[in-house]
Amino acid sequence: MTLQAxxxxxxxxxxxxxxxxxxxxxxxxxxxxxxxxxxxKTTLLKTLATIRQIDAGKILWNNQSITKLSDDYRDQLTWxxxxxxxxxxxxxxxxxxxxxxxxxxxxxDLAVMEALEEMGLYGYEDLPVRVLSQGQKRRTxxxxxxxxxxxxxxxxxxxxALDVKAVKLLQKVxxxxxxxxxxxxxxxxxxxxxDTGRIQRLRLTR
Amino acid sequence: MFKTYILILQRDLTLALRHKTEVLTTIFFFIIVIxxxxxxxxxxxxxxxxxxxxxxxxAALLASMLALERLFSSDYEDGTLEQMLLSPQPLFVIVLAxxxxxxLLTGLPLVLISPLVGLQYHLDFDxxxxxxxxxxxxxxxLSLLGAIGxxxxxxxxxxxxxxxxxxxxxxxxxxxxxxxxxxDSALFNNNTETYLSLLMGFLxxxxxxxxxxxxxxxxxxxx
Numbered sequence: 437m438t439l440q441a442x443x444x445x446x447x448x449x450x451x452x453x454x455x456x457x458x459x460x461x462x463x464x465x466x467x468x469x470x471x472x473x474x475x476x477k478t479t480l481l482k483t484l485a486t487i488r489q490i491d492a493g494k495i496l497w498n499n500q501s502i503t504k505l506s507d508d509y510r511d512q513l514t515w516x517x518x519x520x521x522x523x524x525x526x527x528x529x530x531x532x533x534x535x536x537x538x539x540x541x542x543x544x545d546l547a548v549m550e551a552l553e554e555m556g557l558y559g560y561e562d563l564p565v566r567v568l569s570q571g572q573k574r575r576t577x578x579x580x581x582x583x584x585x586x587x588x589x590x591x592x593x594x595x596x597a598l599d600v601k602a603v604k605l606l607q608k609v610x611x612x613x614x615x616x617x618x619x620x621x622x623x624x625x626x627x628x629x630x631d632t633g634r635i636q637r638l639r640l641t642r
Numbered sequence: 643m644f645k646t647y648i649l650i651l652q653r654d655l656t657l658a659l660r661h662k663t664e665v666l667t668t669i670f671f672f673i674i675v676i677x678x679x680x681x682x683x684x685x686x687x688x689x690x691x692x693x694x695x696x697x698x699x700x701a702a703l704l705a706s707m708l709a710l711e712r713l714f715s716s717d718y719e720d721g722t723l724e725q726m727l728l729s730p731q732p733l734f735v736i737v738l739a740x741x742x743x744x745x746l747l748t749g750l751p752l753v754l755i756s757p758l759v760g761l762q763y764h765l766d767f768d769x770x771x772x773x774x775x776x777x778x779x780x781x782x783x784l785s786l787l788g789a790i791g792x793x794x795x796x797x798x799x800x801x802x803x804x805x806x807x808x809x810x811x812x813x814x815x816x817x818x819x820x821x822x823x824x825x826d827s828a829l830f831n832n833n834t835e836t837y838l839s840l841l842m843g844f845l846x847x848x849x850x851x852x853x854x855x856x857x858x859x860x861x862x863x864x865x
Binding site: 485486487488489507510511513515517518519520521522523524525526530534535537538539540564 | 645646649650653656657660661719720721722724725726727728729730731864865
């Protein structure tokens with residue numbers, strides 16, 4: 437279970453964001469991508485999540501190209517970007533249920549409620565997400581991680597807008613996923629207080 | 643697969659019901675356009691009967707295009723489209739569900755209120771029925787073709803204008819045959835079958851091809 441990047445480059449317009457990047461992440465590892473603003477962190481994550489096409493080089497999942505694996509690779513993937521990916525006019529519970537069904541998970545209403553409660557959204561589950569605060573919206577999106585059963589998590593700045601308590605909770609969730617043999621790839625400007633599991637750091641420079 | 647279809651359909655209908663203005667805009671636009679013509683051209687009964695099918699179809703065509711821009715762009719803006727693209731479900735099923743929702747919200751209401759045209763343009767009962775039938779077959783084509791345009795212009799500034807430029811040429815056959823059904827039913831009596839079969843042919847063709855084309859366009863647009 438390895439995700440490998442081989443000579444990966446990314447070009448935006450006539451600007452090279454990064455070139456000939458090599459790294460590999462094994463199951464039970466966390467890859468932390470660091471770098472200044474505008475150095476291509478999000479672009480790299482989007483490429484890894486197959487949202488963006490690969491400009492040059494290869495990304496391999498278990499030695500097979502992810503472009504070829506296509507849906508088989510996406511099956512293993514959970515992506516959370518800058519955008520929360522939730523509908524503001526739906527309630528937190530409805531949003532979570534849709535995310536689960538869309539990803540082929542059949543969850544009970546009880547499981548949805550428990551996930552939201554764990555994320556500290558007890559009492560807010562039946563309100564349209566529009567009326568919630570920025571942090572609560574983020575929590576709604578993150579609640580899906582509690583139910584997700586995929587191996588690879590790709591998280592773009594997951595700690596943004598969260599309060600101290602929620603940051604701790606998310607750190608716990610990520611640690612647990614890594615300990616259970618998952619792969620987490622994330623960008624953040626905060627220190628990730630992970631106790632166990634191997635952390636790899638990848639620094640993008642301009 | 644079927645579960646995904648139902649899920650997305652339900653989602654889009656729920657969203658629309660919590661945002662009624664968008665649905666009502668389409669319907670009122672249709673009503674206003676068809677009501678303006680008799681005021682503009684006068685109350686000559688024969689003239690009104692003659693232009694009725696064309697006016698109804700042009701109004702339906704423009705009304706259906708009004709809501710097109712929002713078909714994918716609201717999902718694009720809040721990131722839910724990204725999640726759909728990454729879900730293991732086949733994308734064309736998701737697209738088909740979204741198009742179905744668009745038709746149920748903008749196409750079907752027009753079919754149902756089209757007898758209003760009959761009242762205003764002195765159409766007899768048979769021709770009203772013909773018009774409803776033609777709209778029933780024709781409006782899904784408008785939604786299906788429209789989805790391609792909406793996906794192609796996703797994320798572009800001024801996409802709204804571009805959609806109409808891209809789509810209006812594609813809408814022309816539907817307009818000709820759709821309006822032809824009603825005109826013909828008056829001229830030759832019961833020679834409408836050809837028009838209806840051609841419309842049906844267009845519907846089947848767009849039903850098969852449009853979701854694939856739209857899905858491909860969405861993948862490109864999300865980059």
